[in-house]
Amino acid sequence: xxxxxxxxxxxxxxxxxxxxxxxxxxxxxxxxxxxxxxxxxxxxxxxxxxxxxxxxxxxxxxxxxxxxxxxxxxxxxxxxxxxxxxxxxxxxxxxxxxxxxxxxxxxxxxxxxxxxxxxxxxxxxxxxxxxxxxxxxxxxxxxxxxxxxxxxxxxxxxxxxxxxxxx
Numbered sequence: 001x002x003x004x005x006x007x008x009x010x011x012x013x014x015x016x017x018x019x020x021x022x023x024x025x026x027x028x029x030x031x032x033x034x035x036x037x038x039x040x041x042x043x044x045x046x047x048x049x050x051x052x053x054x055x056x057x058x059x060x061x062x063x064x065x066x067x068x069x070x071x072x073x074x075x076x077x078x079x080x081x082x083x084x085x086x087x088x089x090x091x092x093x094x095x096x097x098x099x100x101x102x103x104x105x106x107x108x109x110x111x112x113x114x115x116x117x118x119x120x121x122x123x124x125x126x127x128x129x130x131x132x133x134x135x136x137x138x139x140x141x142x143x144x145x146x147x148x149x150x151x152x153x154x155x156x157x158x159x160x161x162x163x164x165x166x167x
Contacts, residue, residue: 004072007065014054014061021047079159086155093148100141107137 025047111130 003068004065007061007068011058011061011065014058018051018054021050082159089155090152093151097144097148100144104137104141108134 111134114130
């Protein structure tokens with residue numbers, strides 16, 4: 001974006017210089033005979049060469065501006081595609097997380113029912129086994145959440161680093 005602004009500034013400056021040069025040229029051709037020598041012809045050739053040089057610079061700047069805009073469009077497309085891919089990834093992970101949470105809730109409910117059934121005839125080994133199963137389900141849920149967060153951080157870190165450069 002800074003390159004585009006710089007190119008636009010340079011093009012405007014070149015056009016202003018051309019306009020000023022044209023304003024300084026006499027509006028009418030002198031009727032009196034030119035002084036002897038080739039000074040006016042050389043001056044005209046010099047002005048034409050400068051004008052041609054400015055046209056060439058302007059054409060180059062326009063090409064560079066076009067190139068920068070094309071690169072910007074390409075980068076924007078790539079970032080949009082990456083953002084869509086990450087969004088799909090997040091949606092998939094969100095569904096997986098919901099499934100795991102639902103499973104954990106069902107597991108807790110089953111364990112509660114086992115504990116209630118065991119109150120009269122409490123077998124400590126079954127209760128301990130149920131508690132260990134519940135604890136393992138909680139650990140699995142936590143590990144899934146941690147893995148998802150790490151994936152998110154890994155994908156977003158490069159984008160966050162690039163953001164100040166494009167601002």
